[in-house]
Amino acid sequence: MNPPFKKKTLAVAIEGIFALVHATPVPVAALQQKIRKQGPFKLPTISPDHHYFCHVLGGVLEIIPELPDFSDDNKIAVMSDYGGEHSDAHYSTYSFLFVALNKNGPFQTHMQELRRKHKILDRYSEFKYKDLKYGPRSRALSEYLKLIDNFIHGAIVTVAIDKTIGSVFGSTKSEGHATIAKQLEDGDFGSWPGHVGEKVMRVLHILAAFTAALTYDQQRLLWYSDTDQINEDAKDRSFAHVKKLFGSIGAMYMTHCFDVLGFAKSFSEKGYLDDLLSVPDLAAGMLQDLLAARDSGADIPGGDEKLAVLKWLATPAKFLSKIHVRIARTDDGTYEGQVLTLEPKW
Template structure:
């Protein structure tokens, strides 16, 4: 019994690790975006501890590109991939219960109102909180900010285009180059902080402009940009780094991808509401479920939102956003 108690205590300790986190690799030569992320990370109390795990996966999705959005949101789920068996098992039962298994009906922020998925959403979010050891991290950048890599959009985007091309990483127009670097720097920093040497890492992403196969660049270029960026932040080497994009045939990987999709959408709506002073967030009961989910703490899933906005001085500032559940009136 004593041995069992020790084992349980260790397993609890390995769920999260406490601050401060080592950001010593980020020097003055690093991009402004790195400095902004470092300021926000310095405000965190804890991150997931994946030191007992062999396989780590990153699922990414992005929001805020539609008209009327006030923030670009870059969301990614970093999880202990070798622990997802119970989640998959419970999710399979949930899909069977609601008739979502054949065909494999995908949970998506843009389509919350579909009857069976709408009814299954609260249970889906409960399974996410209960069975996934991970962090869901969203970087929200005010759309008034043209670039986080220089003093002006024109200067920064030209530099990005020239540097990526000269390094043999494809031809990127300014906006696409800015986006791929925002994504890669964000994922690389948090991957470095939550992993250890010799682990296997998978980055699985939705189809997007930054990983499309275009005439002058393709998904292989995005992979190389990420690997080089990861090397800027990580002091340790990985046993293997793999990549994947959403396939036509849907699977549990797309259920995991739904989590950052939900986070990217709901964070944009929440921050827009706060910025404009309009508390009326449309979307019905399904949106309310997502709002409650983002504001509810989980035993195994850390929910982290970083906001980057312009200060009154004109400079850029960053910080952690705390979404708290609304208090019910008496």
Template sequence: MQFDKFVFLPKLEDTYPLYVRNIVNEMSNTVKFPSFDGSKGLWIMSDYGGEHKGAGFNTYSFLICCHDKTPVYRDECKKIREKHSLNTPFKEFNYKDLDSQRVKASLDDFLKIADSYLHGVLVTVSVDKNIPSLFGNTKREGQRFIQKQLKDSGLGEWKGEIAEKLMRICHPIALYLSLLRSKTEKFMWLSDNDAINADGKKRSFEDTRNIFTRVLAMYTKDPFEIYGFAKSFKDDPYTNDILSLTDFAAGAIQDILSSKVKNIDKSISKEQEKIFSWLGNDSNFLMKHHFIFTKSKTDLWDVGKVNITNASSSFRG
């Protein structure tokens, strides 16, 4: 696996949401990006956190990794699942359920193989819940703007908060995908089951897919020849094991920021400490980028990167 010290960041045009331009500015201070030269296709996994009562941040996590490197990872996952009896009965790795003795016994190995065999980048964007919208000065303004654009474009009729969530997710994924594609012409986006990919009365999962391809076209002139979208694979534990890494990131970083930035008291388990440490350290193959948007007293918001050291974190804004 090679790493690019720099990538050619897109020109910061006014057509990009301010939210994305802020991320690009922070990217310029990021030392390394993965290189996917020679890759035949990319996996995109995503999960989201912070929607429960008492959370101080919404977190949006996604992993972009080289698909043709994942068979070795899957083989190692199979060994771990057999060693710790994680398939009898089936046990999913889930940040909200780290108390299982089987999960506790296998967590070190599970995080180690992710760093050793997954080639890519894990990204988390955290947004202060006191920020009403990332697409307008007020919640009403931002969400109505998105709703109108989607409806006028024939992309379904959406509830305001779900429409904004979808845009918060689609734009950074599209940005990273455009930067990292190399000569790759295929990708598959696998998302956890969520309101953004559920069928509604006046919109569908097909609309979600079409919205993402429209957003992606903002960032890359060359279309992907083959692409797909899917929800969690119920009968494929090893693919869901990769998806669990984004669940870990979304949940853990929400907990860290709620504690350190919002001063919300939280007890931290040894298992959470292990995940914090894993998120705070790049491996030779897997990079981790964490961005934070906090409510500003003088502007719409402040932006920075989250630096994690075990249970402690700092952010630069």
């Protein structure tokens, strides 16, 4: 059995790693054209009539210093993964990888070589955060993380919402969930249990807000998600309802249209997109563990693999923006968004 991080190792890794950005965007040095664009990123469609959660997301975007510049790209893909649903989790995490899909060829080629090198025979098996100890994937992990940083033009966006916030759409969990369930059913978006309705609304609002800031008119957009309760076909709801709901929520944030808007979820037979889908899984798991350790002082269970993911998440990359957001309660009983800057100390 592998021991958790030793206390001194965790202290070195986490001490001082977080910096909170609340108001003024951090100046960004001039970067190569068409790789990044500088903030602030304002969403003009958000009005005083919009829900408080919309304003929190809009405020977060205004203090993000930079995002990838996709203005020369015509195919954008978003991979999403969610975490924090186990009972002892401190945060619910929602992670999205936005990537210029037409530039993804070199990443695919190098991934095929990496899988051959390490004899990962199930060629599209994912690098799961909860299963990093599997021999071949463990040995390939560091190289995989380098490929992500060197060959993906995009952004990994992870939003962690404190679980003491029962609902971001109501003053209490019961009120918020009841309101969501009624609004979704009344809007012909299917019948949803309150907690699943809360999740799908959180996911789609975050997705829509960042899509509005990252994409351009008449691009092609594909949303590819891991199989989850929010996109399963149930008795009184289906994945088609989620697609329709994204159109409704997206209109709250976006002023542009897409040439093609596609939706897909991970199939049992994996494809090359699943090598990208592993990225938000790793980010969601690591940020959950980091914040929980910061709040409680407890160790992060794991070993060298977890440390490799931590270093990857905290280290800036040339082509990939890494954005970490924490939404937590305030003293007045509401909640606010904070942009976290992970500062590597190694």
